[in-house]
Amino acid sequence: MKAARTYGRYLLLSLVAVVMFFPIYWMVSGSLMTRNEIILIPPHMYPHAPTLENFFLLVGHADFLRYLLNSVYIVSISTAVSVFTSLIAGYIFAKFRFLGKRTLFVLILATTMIPFQTYMVPFYVLTQKMGLLDTYLGIMMPLFVTSFGIFFIRQNSYAIPDDYIDAARIDGAGEWRLFLRLIVPMLKASTSALTIFQFLFGWKFFIWPLIVTSSAKKFSLEIGLQIFAAQNPLDYQLQMAGAVFGILPILLAFLFFRRQFISGISLTGIK
Amino acid sequence: MTKSKSAQLRFVYLWMGIILAFYIVLRFIPIFNSFRLSFFKWDLINPVKPFIGLDNYRRLAGDEDFIVAFRNTLIFSVFLVSLSLVLSLAFALTLQKKFRGKGIFETLYFLPYVIAVVPAALSWKFIYDPTNGALNHILGLVGVPKQAWLINDRLALGSIIAMSIWQRVGYNMVIFTVGLGEIPADYYEAARVDGAGALRIFRKITLPLLTPVTLYLLIMNTIEAFNIFTPVYVMTTGTQSAPGSVTKVLVMEIYQNAFRFFKMGYASAQSVCLFAIVLVVSLLQFSTFGRRER
Amino acid sequence: MKRSKKILVMILVMTVFASFLHAGGAAEKPKQKQTIQVWLGWPGLLEVFKKAKADFEKENPNVELEITAMNLRDFEQKLAVSLPAGTGPDIFITSEYIVPLYISAGLVSPPPEKVAQFIDKNFDALVKSVNRFSGPGDSKPRIYGVPHIGIARVQYFNKDMMKEAGLEPKAPETWDQLFDAARKIVKYDKDGNITRSGMSLRIFGGGSGIGEKFMIKLVQAGGSFLGRTADGGWKAAYNSEAGVDTLSYYLDALYTYKIDSFEAKKDTDAFVNGLTAFYDRELFPVPIIHKTSPNLSFGTAPMPGKVHRGTVYSTESYFVPKSAKNKDLAWDVVLFFQREPYVKAFFKDQGWIPPRTDIDFSDIFKIYPEYRAAFDFPAGYRLWLYPPLAQGDEIITKFANKIAEAFKNSALAGNRAAIRALLDKLAEETNGILKEAGILGQGPIVAPGDVIEAPKDMGYQYK
Incomplete structure (x- = not known):
């Protein structure tokens, strides 16, 4: 039985x-x-x-290697920036008092409820005015801050005992040094969780690069693949080869760091 | 001590200033402009951009495309959120106990979440292909007639929902697993001593104690569902794919108005509606489920 | 947590690696050269442009051509952003239905005398008549761009299937002949599913594609999509008997005669794989079909008709914007692209017809006899042209989405009154868009807005 x-x-x-x-x-x-x-x-x-001929044919059809590098470049830098801004803002919100703290935090938190899609039109106009259309900076820009990340780091920073921080101050550590040497290492688990989360988010971010990039030189892997598929509608085998190439980097990273991925993602759900 | 205090303040104001500047440029100004543009007849080429008050909003009410997109988005969200939550909770419950091979199943169930959306959508599009797709072939083996999955009115939206559930379920499962792990084991023990059956334990202990996690997932999934775009965009491009209106969703409609017809003002009015809907739905969920928690 | 460090290190290494490559790419470019930027919306043409670019740079070592091929939608979007801002390219290639918007805003510069003469002498009558526009200060419409492509859609037919059905392998000239052939060719499986369609209709997919194919049938039924009113305005004209005939064409094929279905494979995809006998397209699938299915015995021909034979015709031309820094150089580059080897290469490999009357294409016709169909217009051939309206794309896309819904409604088949009522309702939406743009005409339609008869003498200097 x-x-x-x-x-x-x-x-x-x-x-x-x-x-x-x-x-x-x-x-x-x-x-x-x-x-x-x-x-x-x-x-x-x-x-x-x-x-394996399709994979060789891919090379002749579109510059997939370039797209891959673009994706890695765009996603790595934007992830690094967003993790950094989340760390510092989350830490400050958790451990300092300052004028307007509550208001600012509520404002920032409120933006998690406002999806990017609802303000992408003015964002585009703004990017145009800044002369950043079709530039790497323009593509990465919206990813530089994440309200979720700030909130997440703030929650995790509460666990750091104040005595620890005060003791370091008495030892004469400057605030910046304190942050880098003490706080960041203590937030290591949440940092790597946030890094994975943001990296995946950035990698899958589609609508903005679709709008803002126009030259093939700056296509991300996702955009390059979509346009490649649209241009070769008859060649399913090439589309599938392109798709395999498109999932490979993240898939390899995932299989290699499976535990970290799953436990990292699981951390992001706890509030 | 005062020296340290002023150093702290300098640190705080410097970095908060930078963060605030980021937020002003990257969030607050665009969000504000989204509201502002919605009162103008605003396109990229025409230098005349007159203020037209609520005209854009008035037009929305009679715009059939917008209404269809709205209806589709609603159907999409209801089914995606409910089905993916139920399925992922079932997966999380099944994978709660330790058994041989658990890790493999967990990995396989989580895998679709890490797959990029465009390759996934391309593969699904091929699976759904009416002539040489896998789905019709497999169903044909058990006698189901061929279907045009992405083209047929009654199937197209459902086909895209299925793909989205496939992508979402892994994430939800992992978060549910954490929530389940946090329920103290002695709660279960006590219930079992009282002679409660598995179903009763689930209803009286698991579900109530899981409410915060469920609420979080509910809101996150809803926001994402309302903003669905990529799979629809990929699957509706090309000669072998879904016609525009059958699977048209709100973000697709905004994208088309803004970046194809260049009606940025009108698209902004649609964006404001999308924002309002997401806000209302989230608040509704929060007040319904959040209150029960207390 | 050792692994989390590993992740961070790995990401860091990848970043450094990637930025290194990018920085390397940027540093190579010396800045003294004069740069001419060329934008186009057809990445398929890039190969030929690359060759032309290399040759031009060899002849003009101090000039660098920067050719950017974008996806069509991105191209149109980028043009819309950059031309008004004055940050656009020096040369762009676009269609006669996109450019009027920019010309009327004074953003495009007319060609110098030398170029105008070149156009006058070397291009066919049709492309020249379609491409006349009025910019600010023009007393009468004039040609602004150097034509690059002029293309009429043709019908493709599978000869083997016709023979197999006991028919002469010759393109049908009337709707009746076409339906007759398709009904003999269509095949079903035991459950009644189509395994080989009689004809492939464009009934789903992107909006503009559905619209364009619908226009082909509409012209053949003797109708027009938009009409002109006496006051010079525009008005929906498809809610007419011809419109009813056109929609009936689709519904009869789908439901009355069952020669195509939603489940059957469509378009070139179906044709190359021997899954359909007839479909309509530009010439570009010809080399693709030869390459992917060398054994397929097929032909192309001018379209059939009901009232008239007719098709859709559109063009692409090179334009130089007002904001171009060195206009003379830009026009020189345009003329360079018009040299015979490049013109022929565009034609031969891509199937895009160069509307040149002075270049002999006989050698290309020998390789691809199928290309002829787009040149040999039968007498009285009608052409549907994209209306030169900024709202054209929106009108056609929205119309196409609604008409695609109607294709699914089997109850409409044979019910002319219901079809007419539906078209009247769609026309309200079209007229709404025209009204919003301030160009809706009052009173009855006095002339078709988007249909012309093909010129009898195109002016070709070769045979």
Whole structure:
């Protein structure tokens, strides 16, 4: 009876796992087919004569390596900036008193309720006035602050005992040194959680780069891939190869740091 | 001591000043302008940008495209949020106990969340392809007739909802797992001693104690659902894909008005509506579920 | 938590690596050269432009051409932002329905005499008649840009399928012939699903594509999309008998004769894979079909018709904005692109027709005889042109989205009164957009706004 239930659970879990994994499998399988195989009806559920030629063809079609570098560049810098601004603002909100603190915090928190999509139009006009359309800075800009990050770091900073901070001050540490040498290391777990969260968020951020970039030189991987797919609507096998290339960097990072990803993301839910 | 106090103040005002400056430029001004633009007839090319009061809002009420987009977004949000929460809670409960292979399942369920949206949408679009997609083939094996998943009125929105659930469920599951882990084990013990069944324990202990986590997920998922754009954009581009209006959502409508027809003022009025809806729904959820918590 | 450090280090390394490459790219560019920026909305053309750029820079070592090919929507968007701000390119390539907006705002500069003469001498009558605009201070419409492409959509037909159905492998000339052939060719599986469609209709996908294909049928039915009123205004004209015929064409194909369906594969994708017998498109699929399905026996031809035979025609030209720093140099670059080898390369590999009357394309026709169909207009051929209105895209996109809804309504098939009522309702929306723009005409329509008869003599100097 118990064994039956265990098997039943495994069966159910595996069934769901198959569904969850299938889109990734389908992408990889399609990327290994030739054009003649991928258009067959009924479709082959696995490549009967797997080939890597699509990945070589990709190189000739679009500058995917450049897109990848652009993505890494854009997302890394914007993540670094946003994690930094969150750390310093979250820490200050948790541990200092100053004029207008409550008002400012409420204002900042309120913006979590206002999605970027609702003010992207004026943001675009502003970017145009600043002369930053189609520049890396313009693409990264909206990601430089995150209200969620500030809130998250503030909550976690409360756990740092005030005595600790005071003791360091008595030892003569300057505020900046104190922040870098004492606070940041103590917030390491939340920092890496926030880094992962922001990195994923930045990587998936689509609508803004779509609007603000116009030259292929500055396409992120997501934009480059979408435009590539739109330009090669007949070549499913190339689209799938591009898609595999598009998920590979994050997928590798995820498989490598699986624990950190999951535990990091799980931290972001606690308030 | 005073020296240290003034050093502290300098530190605080310097950095808070910088943060505030960031916020003014990157958030407050654009948000304010979103409201302001909505009272103007504002496009990029025409140098004349007259103030037209509430005209943009008046037009919204009779704009069929906006109403369709609104309806679709509402359907999308209701189904995505409810289904993904129920499913992810079920996953989290199943994966709560330790057993062999748990890590593998957890990883596989979480995997779609880390996949970038464009590649995922491309793969799903191919799965949904009526002629040589996998879904029709697999369903055909059990006798289900071929369907045009992304084109048929009754299926298109549901097909995109399915894809979005697939992407969201891993994140929700992980957050639920944390919430479940925080419920003290002796609560369960006590209930079991009282002779409560599994279902009763779930209703009387798990669900109430999970309320803060559920509320957080509810609000986060709702905000995201209302702002859905990428999968719709990817799946509705090209000759083999969904027609514009069947899957048109609010952000798609804003994008089109602003960046294709260059009607920035009108698009801003739509943005303000989107903002108002998200705000009202979030507050509603907060007051309904948040109160029960107390 | 050792691993979290690893993540941070890894991200840092990647950042440094990426910025290094970017910095390297930026540092290479010496600044003394004169730069001419060229923007276009068709990335497919980039290959040929790259070749032309290399040749031009060899001849003019102190000039650098910077050619940026964008996705069409991005291109239009970027143009709209930068031209009024004076930060645009030195040369841009766009269609006759995008440019009037900029010309009337005085943002485009007319060509110098030398270029005007070149256009007058070497281009076909059609492209010259379509591309006349009035800018500020012009007493009569004039040509502003050097035409690059002039393209009429053609019909594609699968010869083997026609033969198999016992038909002569010859393009249909009337709707009746087309429907007749399609009905003989269509195939179903045991459940009644189409496995090979008789014709591929554009019934879903992006709005403008649906709109354009609808216009082809509308012209053939003897209608026009927009009409002109006596006061010079514009008005929806598709809510007419011709409009009803056009929508019926789709509904009959889908529901009465079942020669196409929503589930069947569409367009070039279907045609190259032998899943449909007829469809309408530009010429660019020709080389693609030859490449991907070398054994497919197919032909192209001018479109069939009901009242008239006819199709959609549109153009692309090179323009130089007022804000260009060195206009003379920019026009020299434009003329350079008009040299025979590049013009032929655009045509041969991409299927974009250069409307040049002085260049002999016979060698290209030998390789791709299918290209001829876009040149050989039958007598009385009608052409639908994009209306030169800033609101054109919005009107057509919104119309297309609504008409796509109607395609799904099987109850409409055969019910002419209901179709007419639907078109009348759509026309209200179209007229609403025109009214908002201040160009809605009053009174009855006196002339078609977007349909012309093709000139009898195009002026080709070769045969």
